[in-house]
Amino acid sequence: MLELKNITKQFGEFTAVDELSFQVPEGQIFGLLGANGAGKTTTFRMLLGILQPTTGSITWKGKAIPLSKIGYLPEERGLYPKIRVDEQLIFLAELRGMRRKDAKKSLVDWLDYFQIPQYEKMRVEQLSKGNQQKIQLISAVLHKPDLLILDEPFSGLDPVNVEQLKKAVRKLTTDGTTIVFSSHRMDHVEELCEHVAILNHGKPVVAGYLPDIKAGYGKTRVLLATDAPPLLWDALPGILQVETEGTGYTLQVESKEAADGLLRHLITEGFHVERFVWDQLSLQDIFIEEVGKRYEP
Amino acid sequence: MNRKFITLYRFSLLQKLRSKSFLISTVLLVVFLVGLTNIERIIDWFSGDDPKIAVVSSLDADIIPVLKESGIKTDVDKKDFTLKEARDVVKKGTYDAVALMTDDPYAVTLISESPEQQLQMQLSAALKQVRDQRIIAEAEIDPTLLASIAEPVAMKQELTSTGGKSEEELFAASSLVYILLFLMYFTIAIYGGMIVSEIANEKSSRVMELLISAVSPIQHMLAKILSIATVSMIQLSLLILVGYYSGKQSSLFDRLALDSLGIRTISYLFLFFLLGYFLYATLLAALGSLVSRVEDAQQVTLPVIMLIVIAFTISMFSLNAPTNQAVVVLSFIPFFTPMLMFLRVMLTDVPIWQVALSIGLMGISIALALFVGTKFYRGGVLFYGSNPLKQLRRILSGRQ
Incomplete structure (x- = not known):
């Protein structure tokens, strides 16, 4: 279990992370979210031991995290452009305490997994961005870390590459790796993570088990496609907000009962209902609500 | 010194030693050094063949062996040119230099296309040697006496501030x-x-x-x-x-x-x-x-x-x-x-x-x-x- 207790990091008078606490059970993926500058990278750097927290404690299975057991994929991609893939990956794995021979074997396995064994002897600058990102991920997992930190792993990749990397991330958790993950793509987070925390200006504004968080919001969402004019619904009880979205509407409703009432009303009035989806708020909605409202003066 | 440090050191060292910039700069510096230390030979190489020389002399004693001794490596021909002929052969390139010693056997007129400083020095040294020998012979001076006069004073300098x-x-x-x-x-x-x-x-x-x-x-x-x-x-x-x-x-x-x-x-x-x-x-x-x-x-x-x-x-x-x-x-x-x-x-x-x-x-x-x-x-x-x-x-x- 990875446990952060009341972590605060100050740079002079500036507080980058403020009283952050969360836990990640082994073998799970934790999503750390936040707008740019919210303190995610600072948190990661503290996990990695590059920075020391001003107050608070970080423990892994009750002790300090051993550097050899941690893997890191930084937001800004970092590899030597002019050095061969195998040379630098084995070097980086050795720095994390792995034996050369084991690193070589692990590298071959991973290149095979991504079906790119032909890149082993090539220089990084010769590879496409998607392939560089796979190499970057391999550099983070080559030494078989127990704890893996992925800072924006999917940014700038095409959908095929995103799926490949997601598959690799799931495989890692099945193998028992604990992952802390950050992304601006809420759909990716929702898909992969069970636990999340949303940071805003260094403060955790939402944290916990994702289904609990969503349930806690009470408010729900209805995706609707119908020929009824929106004016009609404003009169109905429990409808909070209506937005036109593509061919349909997205409504925020107060409760399950309000959604039921809306559907009943549409049918009794004889309108055609093409689509009616009752859903909890998406993580995207929660993020925008929690972080967005703080942007307003 | 732990293992990580050695890994870092070795990786950085090998990357540097194998880099093109290191190889190229090393080769260039070595070439430069060899060139600098062999600058004389290189100049010789480019200055082409040794000059072809003719000597016109009225001396009984043969100046050519003396010239040879003084360090002229090429063949020196003894000829009978007039001043005009000498100029012509140099212009035509038959000879690179002609040394005329006709009027006064110990005065040289050196005709060449461009200055030949080394040849000048060699010529005057050779001529002086021939002349000295004749003067010494005519005056019947004991050569050993002359040798001891020519002997320079022995001088050895010692500076106390410089460790001798x-x-x-x-x-x-x-x-x-x-x-x-x-x-x-x-x-x-x-x-x-x-x-x-x-x-x-x-x-x-x-x-x-x-x-x-x-x-x-x-x-x-x-x-x-x-x-x-x-x-x-x-x-x-x-x-x-x-x-x-x-x-x-x-x-x-x-x-x-x-x-x-x-x-x-x-x-x-x-x-x-x-x-x-x-x-x-x-x-x-x-x-x-x-x-x-x-x-x-x-x-x-x-x-x-x-x-x-x-x-x-x-x-x-x-x-x-x-x-x-x-x-x-x-x-x-x-x-x-x-x-x-x-x-x-x-x-x-x-x-x-x-x-x-x-x-x-x-x-x-x-x-x-x-x-x-x-x-x-x-x-x-x-x-x-x-x-x-x-x-x-x-x-x-x-x-x-």
């Missing part, structure tokens, strides 16, 4: 020291600069973040400094070996006292080179960690590079006055010690305590530079802003 070295030895020694100082200056500046660009490269490619999440910034900095020190020692040794063997075969370098390039000189050279390198490299690494891009490196490292240039300039002026009081004092200032103390040790008698003191001071400065440098480095390596000076202030005020 004569002026000539001193000149030879200072020429050698000049070359070695230049080598030291050049190597410190080049390899110091290399450290900065290595660090800036690792920062701009963002590998730095991966590296220092696995090893401490201090380990990283030391491994970098040591690996590049190794590269520089390899290159420096190679240059000295090539320079020594190539220079030994060249007459131009006879006066260089290459024989004094013994264990003592080499040990001092490497000792002071390494001390200087570590001091400057630590400062440069610390400053280099503040820049995010290779292009910004120059503005930050300029003060340190200036110090190296100043040290070298002072040492150039000190070559002629190694005993000057100012030189003695300056040789204890750590930034100048590597070049000035080396120069003093090579050219004068320096009490051993002075050498030890200067080395001790250097050791303390290096330790101090490492202490301050690692502080900078820690705060610098993850800094990606555009204003290195602002970051410097933040580190100094303990906010990073």
Whole structure:
């Protein structure tokens, strides 16, 4: 279990992370979210031991995290452009305490997994961005870390590459790796993570088990496609907000009962209902609500 | 020394040794050195064949064997040209030079297309020899008497301030020291600069973040400094070996006292080179960690590079006055010690305590530079802003 207790990091008078606490059970993926500058990278750097927290404690299975057991994929991609893939990956794995021979074997396995064994002897600058990102991920997992930190792993990749990397991330958790993950793509987070925390200006504004968080919001969402004019619904009880979205509407409703009432009303009035989806708020909605409202003066 | 440190060191060293820039610069420097030490042969090579010479002489004694003895290697023909004919054959190129000694047998008119200084000297020496022999023979002087008159007075110079070295030895020694100082200056500046660009490269490619999440910034900095020190020692040794063997075969370098390039000189050279390198490299690494891009490196490292240039300039002026009081004092200032103390040790008698003191001071400065440098480095390596000076202030005020 990875446990952060009341972590605060100050740079002079500036507080980058403020009283952050969360836990990640082994073998799970934790999503750390936040707008740019919210303190995610600072948190990661503290996990990695590059920075020391001003107050608070970080423990892994009750002790300090051993550097050899941690893997890191930084937001800004970092590899030597002019050095061969195998040379630098084995070097980086050795720095994390792995034996050369084991690193070589692990590298071959991973290149095979991504079906790119032909890149082993090539220089990084010769590879496409998607392939560089796979190499970057391999550099983070080559030494078989127990704890893996992925800072924006999917940014700038095409959908095929995103799926490949997601598959690799799931495989890692099945193998028992604990992952802390950050992304601006809420759909990716929702898909992969069970636990999340949303940071805003260094403060955790939402944290916990994702289904609990969503349930806690009470408010729900209805995706609707119908020929009824929106004016009609404003009169109905429990409808909070209506937005036109593509061919349909997205409504925020107060409760399950309000959604039921809306559907009943549409049918009794004889309108055609093409689509009616009752859903909890998406993580995207929660993020925008929690972080967005703080942007307003 | 733990395993990670060795991994870092080995990787950095191998990458450098295998890099094209290292191979190319080494080859170029070796070619340059071999060229410089063989400059005479190269000039000979390009100046083409030896000149073809004709001599017109009315002397009974044959001047040609004497000319041969005086060092003319090509064939010399004895001819019977008039002045006009002589001019014609030179113009036509049948002969490169014609020496006319017709009117007065001991006066030469040398006709050639362009000045032939060496031939002029050889001719006049040969003629003088022939004439002297005739005069001596006619006057019936005992040749041994003449020989003892011509014998120069024996003179041996001893300078007390220079450890018994004569002026000539001193000149030879200072020429050698000049070359070695230049080598030291050049190597410190080049390899110091290399450290900065290595660090800036690792920062701009963002590998730095991966590296220092696995090893401490201090380990990283030391491994970098040591690996590049190794590269520089390899290159420096190679240059000295090539320079020594190539220079030994060249007459131009006879006066260089290459024989004094013994264990003592080499040990001092490497000792002071390494001390200087570590001091400057630590400062440069610390400053280099503040820049995010290779292009910004120059503005930050300029003060340190200036110090190296100043040290070298002072040492150039000190070559002629190694005993000057100012030189003695300056040789204890750590930034100048590597070049000035080396120069003093090579050219004068320096009490051993002075050498030890200067080395001790250097050791303390290096330790101090490492202490301050690692502080900078820690705060610098993850800094990606555009204003290195602002970051410097933040580190100094303990906010990073």
